[in-house]
Amino acid sequence: MARQAQKQESGDERIVARLAAAIHEHRLAPGVKLNEDEVGEVYGVSRTVVRAALQKLAHMHLVDLRRNRGAFVAQPTVKEAREVFEARALLEPRTARSAAERMTEADIALLQRHIDDEHKALDAGDTGRALHLSGLFHIEIARIADQDTIAEFITQLVSRSSLIIALYWQRRAALCESHAHDALLRALAAGNGPLAEELMKSHLLDLLTSLDLRARGSVPQSLKEALSE
Amino acid sequence: MARQAQKQESGDERIVARLAAAIHEHRLAPGVKLNEDEVGEVYGVSRTVVRAALQKLAHMHLVDLRRNRGAFVAQPTVKEAREVFEARALLEPRTARSAAERMTEADIALLQRHIDDEHKALDAGDTGRALHLSGLFHIEIARIADQDTIAEFITQLVSRSSLIIALYWQRRAALCESHAHDALLRALAAGNGPLAEELMKSHLLDLLTSLDLRARGSVPQSLKEALSE
DNA sequence: GCCGCATAAATCGTATACAATAATGATCAC
């Protein structure tokens, strides 16, 4: 019941949302080409609006726009992956501290619901949805801190993290982070800013170290892999 | 000789650069409407490319896109102004520290040249250009730190700062910041990361406090002001 | 049989045309 019937969304917003969701849930793998005509036909709009949507996604680094070549689902490099988490490490801990000092009962309930849903999704084996909810948890904290500018950056970084995790995540089974979110919420609810900051910092570090950034991402680099479908 | 003849720029990039420059130099005041037809005629392109450019500028928060109403030069609120500088305070000091640890002779020379040009512009009374160069100084530090992701954020924040300064700057005469840049460069050149971090932090704080964020921006809020032209 | 080049197909970049929406001004009632 948060951002429901906006009703006046500008056409391309719908396409952006659909494509972003598809990328987050990995229904669209990194490197996949997004043909303007095809996308337009799928959603029943012309190339004009598709192009606008692709441009917005390119701003978020979710797609890579190559001149006269087209749009492709982004394939974050190892360097980019590190940078995204370094940026998060700079932004999120302090934001969590601010959030702790502003938490309301409604905020606590909302975050608790996020965590519950996340656990449910995990139990149901839907790791894609769990990851999505996990991201929303972080974004919600930025919103609670009432820092729209930083929240926008974090939203983008979380989105990109989703792609990065899709590429470099190794031990998918052990989603240890849900416990991290539990502890974080306790600190936030208690209004313990410094603790929330520290927990967020180590949480992000855990996330980064759980990625295997030495190997190339598990994207079909070679054709043979891609054809084993 | 940095980013000269790219030659293969995608059309709208030119419009983005021109409009951004115009906004930075405040040849376009906050709140001014950017009619698609007019802009297109000025630069000899169709509305299609103008719209793409406006969308990019909107992503940087340099223009405000209102549905079915058009594009307007952004008018950052007081809250937004604070948020921008808070975000910079989170990102730039640590980035300056990283830069200090990576400085090369070429980087030092480049930054020195920026400062020199800034002083020259000040002596010539061209505060607009001085402000622009001052922004480039910050962006260059992020580039030196080899953090593309953070550099992109800082670029956007510096751009927005330019608008904010246009709105809320009070003591234009005393551009004390140039000295701050001198000290910062010395710390960077000496490879003194912690000092650079500290200097950047206080520099940003100085900038923020030099703004008058209690009053509304000096934009024609009332019609009478606007008509006294 | 393999490589390079010319031609053909596909796709993107841009311009133009039409439709939908909001702003403006005029007419009429009161």
Place this chain on the structure above:
DNA sequence: GTGATCATTATTGTATACGATTTATGCGGC
């Protein structure tokens, strides 16, 4: 004279059409 309603105008939103560039394909030479 003031207010509201409706017609007109202007501007944005979207679709389509054309040109430019890239990619794929087929041919000839080596």
